[in-house]
Amino acid sequence: MAVKVGMVSLGCSKNQVDAEIMLALLKKGGYALCADADECDVVIVNTCGFIEDAKRESIEQILEFCQRKAQGELKVVVVTGCLAERYRQQLVEEIPEADVVLGIGANASIVEAVEQALNGQRTTSFPEKDKLMLNGERVLANENYFAYLKLADGCDNRCTYCAIPLIRGSFRSRKMEDILDEAQRLADMGVRELNVVAQDTTRYGEDLYGKLMLPELLEKLCQIDKLHWIRVLYCYPDRVTDELLEVMNREEKLVKYIDLPIQHCDGTVLSRMNRRGDRESLTALMERIREQVPGVTIRTTLITGFPGETEEQFESLCGFVKDVKFDRLGCFAYSREEDTPAASFGDQIDEEDKQRRAEVIMETQYAIMEQKNLAQVGSTLEVLAEGYDRETGLCFGRSRMDAPDIDSYVYFYADKKPRPGSFVNVRITKAVGYDLIGETTA
Structure with a gap:
């Protein structure tokens, strides 16, 4: 009887794609994939290590399954993903109950690692980050009508608050032919909505082809017959080109939706984040997007309580949100991540103030969303x-x-x-x- 393997994948859609590639390897290796952790012999926790709340959730999941193993309900607990990559030694030493701990570069060896653990051998492996599998068959973790398509891994933007370059390494694009082959396979599997992701989708291809290739890639994706919607997530403001907007406006399958995390609007705060722009330039960008892509949905993400953010700068952010009227918006209180430049800034803000500011932003956005939704009545x-x-x-x-x-x-x-x-x-x-x-x- 085949060993039953289940996976809990935490964090972002990019991490989910990694999980789906590992699931395909396990299936090919003869393991029975099981959606219900209660019925599994082996559970893999594909962790997130991006911000404090995500790290806490990952640790809680690992400990829960380790406890179940101690009670005889599981045979093996495997830890993969960003937390395993970022805190490799701590996890190995402090959670000895975890039978396998793999960094992201070791995902390709998941089958061998599980086999060794079932034979009583503890396995830990942390190859170079660029060994991460970016190509391969996938077993979709969600319903098969939508999927994420990862264009690249890693990031070179070096925002001072962000640990992604530490965890994932430098930005590296996939070859266009590999992406298109995967998109075709997904369409043949029944996927109708394709959500294009990377740490910075707008930078796609620059490292491989010497220029920004997202517009050309999107045009080619739109030629895949069975796809109905194609959506672009995780764009970087500086790289939203007229060519990209022209393709978005022209191609029927490419939904008029752009996810554009800007984090803040104050020029000084953005500079300390190692990001460019200010309220004036960002307002002009939103106006340009709406002018060139009529009916577009603009989604953004903001951070409140970044070190040194004054009440005046926060009030400016509130005013900016009211003026621009984003169609979709998420806001996070700044998370002080060790080994990032911002963690050493001396003007850290009280946790209560950070959370209060985030709540004010979301209350502001809620009122905007109410008005936008009322405008949809009758359509x-x-x-x-x-x-x-x-x-x-x-x-x-x-x-x-x-x-x-x-x-x-x-x-x-x-x-x-x-x-x-x-x-x-x-x-x-x-x-x-x-x-x-x-x-x-x-």
Whole structure:
């Protein structure tokens, strides 16, 4: 009887892609993949190590499964991902109950590591970060109608608050032909929505081809027949070119949605973050995007409480959010990450103030979202059906304005429940907070 292996993958979509490649290797190696951790012989915790909350969640998951192993409910606990890469020695020494600890460069050896652990041998391995597998078959961890497509790994932007270069290494693009082959395979598997990701998608190709290649890649992806929506996430403000916006406006499959984490609007704060721009230039960028891509949905991410952020700078950020009226927005309180330049800055801000500021930003955005959603009442939206909510008796899905995992839902009445992954037209009749409510139309 095949050994049952399950995986809990934490953190970002890029980490999820790594997990899916490892799952495919395990399946090919003869292991039975199991979605229910209660029924597994082996559990892999693919960790996140980006900010404090994510690290805490990863540790809690590891300890939970180690406890279950001690109780005889599991045979092997495997730790992979960013936390394993970042805190390799600490994990090896402080959690001896973990049978396997692999850095990201060792993902390709997951099958051998599990085999060794089942034979009673503890395995730890930390090759160079650039050994991380970027190509390979995948077993999708979510429903097969949407998937993430990773264009590159690592980052060279060196923002002073960010540990990603320490964890993932330098930016390295995949070859375009490998990406297109993978996209075709995903489409053949039933994927209809492709979400393009990297630490900085807009930089794609610069290291391999000597120029920014995202626009050309997107054009080629749009030629894949079975794909219906293609969405671009994790763009960098400085690299949003007119060529990219022109492609976004022209290509029907490329949804008019751009995820653009700007982190702040104050020039001094941005400079200390090792980012460029200021309120004036960022406002001009948003105006340019909206002018060149009519109807675009702009999503951003902000950080409050960065070292040295004054109340005046924070108030400026609040005013900026009110003026620009982002369509989607997330805000995080600054997390002081060891070994990053900002961690050594002397003007750290009290945790309570950081959280208060983040809450104020989100309250501001909530009011903006209410108004934007009310403006949708009476319109008809194409919706990717995802499921049925028994509590409300409504089906739900996402519009072109909503990325998976991070954005809102459209809830709707339907005479017949649509198949998850199918597209339906929904006439919006009501707005409730972040979400929309409607009914299907013929």
